[in-house]
Amino acid sequence: MEDKVRYVARLARIKLTDEEVTLFSRQLDGILGYVDKLNQKLDVQNRTLPMSHPHEASNSFRADEVKPSLPPEKALSNAPQKKGDFFKVPRIIEE
Numbered sequence: 163m164e165d166k167v168r169y170v171a172r173l174a175r176i177k178l179t180d181e182e183v184t185l186f187s188r189q190l191d192g193i194l195g196y197v198d199k200l201n202q203k204l205d206v207q208n209r210t211l212p213m214s215h216p217h218e219a220s221n222s223f224r225a226d227e228v229k230p231s232l233p234p235e236k237a238l239s240n241a242p243q244k245k246g247d248f249f250k251v252p253r254i255i256e257e
Contacts, residue, residue: 163187 164187171178178186234247243250 163191166190 164183167183167186167190168178171183238244238247238249241249
Protein backbone atom coordinates (compact mmCIF):
# COMPACT_ATOMS: atom_id res chain seq x y z
CA MET A 163 0.00 0.00 0.00
CA GLU A 164 2.89 2.36 0.70
CA ASP A 165 4.00 2.18 -2.92
CA LYS A 166 0.53 3.35 -4.01
CA VAL A 167 0.63 6.25 -1.56
CA ARG A 168 4.08 7.26 -2.79
CA TYR A 169 2.89 6.99 -6.42
CA VAL A 170 -0.14 9.22 -5.80
CA ALA A 171 2.00 11.69 -3.85
CA ARG A 172 4.45 11.84 -6.75
CA LEU A 173 1.60 12.46 -9.21
CA ALA A 174 0.27 15.24 -6.98
CA ARG A 175 3.80 16.60 -6.53
CA ILE A 176 3.53 16.31 -2.75
CA LYS A 177 6.56 15.50 -0.61
CA LEU A 178 5.67 13.07 2.17
CA THR A 179 7.78 11.96 5.09
CA ASP A 180 8.09 8.25 5.84
CA GLU A 181 5.76 8.73 8.82
CA GLU A 182 3.13 10.35 6.61
CA VAL A 183 3.41 7.55 4.06
CA THR A 184 2.87 4.99 6.83
CA LEU A 185 -0.09 6.93 8.25
CA PHE A 186 -1.75 7.47 4.87
CA SER A 187 -1.19 3.82 3.95
CA ARG A 188 -3.05 2.68 7.08
CA GLN A 189 -5.85 5.18 6.41
CA LEU A 190 -6.13 4.16 2.77
CA ASP A 191 -6.18 0.50 3.74
CA GLY A 192 -9.04 1.22 6.16
CA ILE A 193 -11.00 3.13 3.53
CA LEU A 194 -10.55 0.39 0.92
CA GLY A 195 -11.55 -2.24 3.50
CA TYR A 196 -14.75 -0.32 4.15
CA VAL A 197 -15.45 -0.07 0.41
CA ASP A 198 -14.98 -3.84 0.12
CA LYS A 199 -17.48 -4.30 2.92
CA LEU A 200 -19.97 -2.08 1.06
CA ASN A 201 -19.45 -4.11 -2.12
CA GLN A 202 -20.47 -7.39 -0.45
CA LYS A 203 -23.79 -8.77 -1.58
CA LEU A 204 -26.56 -7.99 0.87
CA ASP A 205 -30.02 -9.46 1.26
CA VAL A 206 -32.33 -6.57 0.46
CA GLN A 207 -35.62 -8.47 0.12
CA ASN A 208 -37.28 -6.70 3.05
CA ARG A 209 -35.66 -3.35 2.48
CA THR A 210 -37.11 0.07 3.04
CA LEU A 211 -37.81 1.96 -0.15
CA PRO A 212 -35.68 5.05 -0.74
CA MET A 213 -37.20 8.39 0.21
CA SER A 214 -36.43 11.90 -0.90
CA HIS A 215 -37.33 13.31 2.52
CA PRO A 216 -37.51 11.72 6.00
CA HIS A 217 -41.00 13.10 6.60
CA GLU A 218 -44.08 12.69 4.51
CA ALA A 219 -44.19 15.88 2.50
CA SER A 220 -47.15 17.50 0.87
CA ASN A 221 -47.53 20.74 -1.00
CA SER A 222 -47.87 23.46 1.62
CA PHE A 223 -48.62 26.20 -0.88
CA ARG A 224 -52.10 27.53 -1.40
CA ALA A 225 -53.88 26.96 -4.67
CA ASP A 226 -53.35 29.57 -7.36
CA GLU A 227 -56.35 31.84 -7.69
CA VAL A 228 -56.88 34.53 -10.28
CA LYS A 229 -57.41 37.86 -8.55
CA PRO A 230 -57.55 41.41 -9.85
CA SER A 231 -54.14 43.04 -9.98
CA LEU A 232 -53.13 46.24 -8.24
CA PRO A 233 -54.05 49.36 -10.23
CA PRO A 234 -50.97 51.26 -11.53
CA GLU A 235 -51.80 54.39 -9.51
CA LYS A 236 -51.76 52.45 -6.24
CA ALA A 237 -48.64 50.44 -7.17
CA LEU A 238 -46.76 53.67 -8.01
CA SER A 239 -48.14 55.72 -5.12
CA ASN A 240 -44.92 55.44 -3.04
CA ALA A 241 -42.45 55.36 -5.93
CA PRO A 242 -39.71 57.99 -5.61
CA GLN A 243 -39.82 58.55 -9.37
CA LYS A 244 -42.25 57.40 -12.03
CA LYS A 245 -42.73 57.89 -15.74
CA GLY A 246 -46.23 57.20 -16.96
CA ASP A 247 -47.34 53.83 -15.58
CA PHE A 248 -43.76 52.68 -14.84
CA PHE A 249 -41.15 52.99 -12.09
CA LYS A 250 -38.31 55.26 -13.17
CA VAL A 251 -34.90 53.94 -12.17
CA PRO A 252 -31.37 55.17 -12.82
CA ARG A 253 -29.66 53.87 -15.95
CA ILE A 254 -27.08 51.20 -15.05
CA ILE A 255 -25.98 50.05 -18.52
CA GLU A 256 -23.60 52.29 -20.39
CA GLU A 257 -23.84 52.66 -24.14
